Amino acid sequence: MARAVSSRRKTIVTIVAWVIAFVIFFPILYTVITSLKTEREAIDGISLIPSGTFENYVEVQAQRDYWKPFTNSVIISIGSTLIGLVIAIPAAWAMAFSPTKRTKDILMWMLSTKMMPAVGVLVPLYLLFRDTGLLDTRLGLTIVLTLVNLPIIVWMLYTYFREIPGEILEAARMDGASLMKEIVYVLTPMAVPGIASTLLLNIILAWNESFWTIRLTAANAAPLTAFIASFSSPLGLFWAKLSAASTLAIAPVLIMGWFSQKQLVRGLTFGAVK
Amino acid sequence: MATRQTRTLARFMMAPSVVLLLIWMIVPLAMTLWFSFQNYNLLMPANRSFAGFFNYIYFYTDPAFFQSIANTLAIVLGVLAITVIGGILLALLLDQPIFGQGIVRILIISPFFVMPPVAALVWKNMIMHPGYGVFADISRFLGLRPIDWFAQYPLLSIIIIVAWQWLPFATLILLTALQSLDEEQKEAAEMDGAGAVSRFIYIILPHLARAITVVILIETIFLLAVYAEILVTTNGGPGYASTNLAFLVYRTALLSYDIGGASAGGVIAVVLANIVALFLMRAVGKNLDR
Numbered sequence: 001m002a003r004a005v006s007s008r009r010k011t012i013v014t015i016v017a018w019v020i021a022f023v024i025f026f027p028i029l030y031t032v033i034t035s036l037k038t039e040r041e042a043i044d045g046i047s048l049i050p051s052g053t054f055e056n057y058v059e060v061q062a063q064r065d066y067w068k069p070f071t072n073s074v075i076i077s078i079g080s081t082l083i084g085l086v087i088a089i090p091a092a093w094a095m096a097f098s099p100t101k102r103t104k105d106i107l108m109w110m111l112s113t114k115m116m117p118a119v120g121v122l123v124p125l126y127l128l129f130r131d132t133g134l135l136d137t138r139l140g141l142t143i144v145l146t147l148v149n150l151p152i153i154v155w156m157l158y159t160y161f162r163e164i165p166g167e168i169l170e171a172a173r174m175d176g177a178s179l180m181k182e183i184v185y186v187l188t189p190m191a192v193p194g195i196a197s198t199l200l201l202n203i204i205l206a207w208n209e210s211f212w213t214i215r216l217t218a219a220n221a222a223p224l225t226a227f228i229a230s231f232s233s234p235l236g237l238f239w240a241k242l243s244a245a246s247t248l249a250i251a252p253v254l255i256m257g258w259f260s261q262k263q264l265v266r267g268l269t270f271g272a273v274k
Numbered sequence: 275m276a277t278r279q280t281r282t283l284a285r286f287m288m289a290p291s292v293v294l295l296l297i298w299m300i301v302p303l304a305m306t307l308w309f310s311f312q313n314y315n316l317l318m319p320a321n322r323s324f325a326g327f328f329n330y331i332y333f334y335t336d337p338a339f340f341q342s343i344a345n346t347l348a349i350v351l352g353v354l355a356i357t358v359i360g361g362i363l364l365a366l367l368l369d370q371p372i373f374g375q376g377i378v379r380i381l382i383i384s385p386f387f388v389m390p391p392v393a394a395l396v397w398k399n400m401i402m403h404p405g406y407g408v409f410a411d412i413s414r415f416l417g418l419r420p421i422d423w424f425a426q427y428p429l430l431s432i433i434i435i436v437a438w439q440w441l442p443f444a445t446l447i448l449l450t451a452l453q454s455l456d457e458e459q460k461e462a463a464e465m466d467g468a469g470a471v472s473r474f475i476y477i478i479l480p481h482l483a484r485a486i487t488v489v490i491l492i493e494t495i496f497l498l499a500v501y502a503e504i505l506v507t508t509n510g511g512p513g514y515a516s517t518n519l520a521f522l523v524y525r526t527a528l529l530s531y532d533i534g535g536a537s538a539g540g541v542i543a544v545v546l547a548n549i550v551a552l553f554l555m556r557a558v559g560k561n562l563d564r
Contacts, residue, residue, distance in 0.1 A: 014373045020364065021381040024441070027396050028384055030408070034400060043406040087294065090287035098284040106292065113299045115551035117499050119523040120544035123537050124305030126527070147298040154291055208389040210502035215528070225502070229391040232398075232506035239399055239406075246392040257387035258380050265450045269488045273447050 028250070035243035042239040056244035066245060069227035073249075075138055076213070076223050077206035080145035081153075081199055087146075088153040089195070093187075095154075096161035097169065107158065110151040111270065118211045129216060136218045144216065145206045153202055156267045160194025197263035204253045204260070224249040303544070309537035316531035329538035338514045338522055339539075345429055346518040346546075350497040352433040353440055354490060360437075361444030361489065362482070366474075368445070369452045379449075386442040390502035397435045398424065398507045428508045428516035435503055440496075444489045451485035452478070494550050498543075519543050 022029075034042050035057070036050035060066045095103045125144070126135070134140030164187065172186045213225045222230075228249055231242050257264070265273055313325040333339055364382065372378060385393065401408050402423040410420035423431040455478065463473050501520050504510055510517035510525060517525070523543060527536030 010371050010373070013367065013370045017367055017370075017372050017378050018374070020367070021378045024438070025381040025384055026408075027393075027401055027438070028388065030400055031392075031396050046408055046411045087290045091291035094284035094287035098280050100281070100284075106288070110291070110295055112551055113295050115495050115547055116299065116303070117520065117540075117543045117547045118501075119499070119520045120540040120547070121302035121306055122524065123309055123527050123533055123540060124302040127305075127533070128302075147294060150291060150295060150298075204387060208387070210390040211499065214391075214502060214505070215524070225389050225391050228389065228395065229502060229506050231395060232391075232509075242395060242399065246396060250388050250392055253389075254384060254387045257383065261379070261383060261446060262450075264386075265447055268443070268492060269447060269485075273451050273485050273488055 028254075031243045031250075032247050034240055035247045037240050037243075039238070039240045042243070056240045057248070060241050060245045060248075063241075064227070064245070066227075066248065069222050069224045070248070072138060072217075072221055073207055073223035073225075076141050076145060076221075077203045079138075079142045080149065080206050081202040083142065084146045084150050084153045084202060085157075085195065085199060088150060088157055092154050092157035092161055095158050096164070097166065107155065110154055114148075114151040122215065126215070135216060136220045136222075138221045141213060141216055141221055141223070144212045145209060148209065148212065149202050149205055152205070152267065153198055155270050156198040156201065156263075157194060159266065159270070160197070161191060164190045197260060198267065200256055200260045201263055201267045204256055207253045306537045306540045306544075309533050310541050312534045312537075314533040316533060325534055329534040330542075333526075333535055333538045333542065338517060341514045342517050342519045342522040345514075345516060346498060346520075348429055349433055349436065349500055349518055350494055352430075353437045353497050354493060356433070356437040357440045357444040357493065358486060358489060360441050361448045362486075364441070364445040365448035365452050366478075368449050379446075383442045383446055385438050386440070386446075388439065390439070391506050393439050394435055394503040394506045397431075397438070402431060424508050425512065428512065432500070432503055432507060432516055435507070436497065436500055440493055443493070447489050448482060448485050451482050455481050491550070491553060495547070498547055498550065519546070 030048075033048055033050050036052050036054070037047075038051060038053055038055070041047065041051060095107065129135040129140055134143070168186060168190075169182065172182050207223075208225065210225045210229075213223050214229050217223070217226050228242075228245060231238065231245070310329050311325055311327070313321065313323045313328070315321070368375065368379065368382070388396075399407070404410055404420050404422040404425075407420075409423070413420040421427070459477060460473065463477055468476070499520050500518060501524065504516055504518065504521050508516040510521050514522075519539065520543065523536050523539040526532050526539055530536075
């Protein structure tokens, strides 16, 4: 009897959960569907069954050179994340394995730089970039995004490294392993999962960053965020094309995000919720 | 355990990160502060002079300033209310046994990964558009007049879009926290005859307290800086109805070319964010001591 009640309850909960999930996911689903419609169909009332044309994807490339912002997004997000990792790994390492009294203060201070609102430094950065020729370059944007995400990278790595037991290091040292060997054979295999999660989350954050990427770029270095934002002034019927461009812009990180839910919680709460 | 040698090494390993962040924090901020005391307009770069507190007074007396502060707070508080309450409810729901839980989770978390310009444009054109949007279709189906969201309720529209983006975040964090709650504790409470409501108030809510704090504080940092969603939907209008502080500073700097005024606004934004940050640092800092 109890079993029957609980299974009925499970069915009801399941239905409610699926309905809510559908509503929340609907704007994304509808974007994908609209991208497969003709422009005429796109404004012709709700319909969840598109005629199935891939014309919009072809058009977006032909008319607006979609490939260029896409490449910019890839280069900038991966580039800034890799540079950030190279700078952050030694720092996080040192903090996790030879902590001092000040380690905590340094970590907190790093986090505090993340809280500085972008508009607070928009003016000087814009002028500096203008004067040094970094405005609208992939290099300039990569530098900015590296610095913007560096505190998060250090923090995430730190929370992962902290969990590697120090005794293992000591044991390796007892066995006479040199520092180099210690790093290559003992620590690297244990640190790789943490580094991989950090990489993934930061590529997502850099990919979606929508202040600096829009303000510091124009035609040349504009990544997808700026490219999509340029669709905001409507020129004729364009929803199906906008949907096609949007679908392509969000698909890579959406899929990456699905695989990194757990790391996301950890990374964005600085280890406070696991 | 740490010898002097390893300590020196540790310092070298930390140096690049610390130095870079130090430069990144101090140089632009010092420049902003400097510019905020200058008469400096990019249209008349030759007329640069010391302005004293003029820029601050100008910014302060601009009616748009107070409206932008009010709008900033409305966005932060509105989105927080929706996402925290909604997040708790959704987390409680998803913590139950469900068929296809993995897929439901994936669907619900998805909006968080949508870049802000896409989220805003999809909502603006396909969901909230008074002529062709889904909401308009539903209104007509119910025999009601469609609402012109961005003209009639610009701020509310932005709050809805931003809340859609952040609800998944709150849900995911709260669900993770909920799942770490001891199953036995819940069962024991149930056996003692505690009802669902008292179980929620006395066991679940206290357990979620830290996660809720973290959600509130992290969201606040991002919500204070909402920008792209405003840019592509209302562009701050009508008038200043949906201009927040971040957007006002951008407008002053890059549309009016008023470097001095924008810098003063930037300084105010930094001060505001720091007040909030102070609380966040405390909460996260406590957690480090564990």
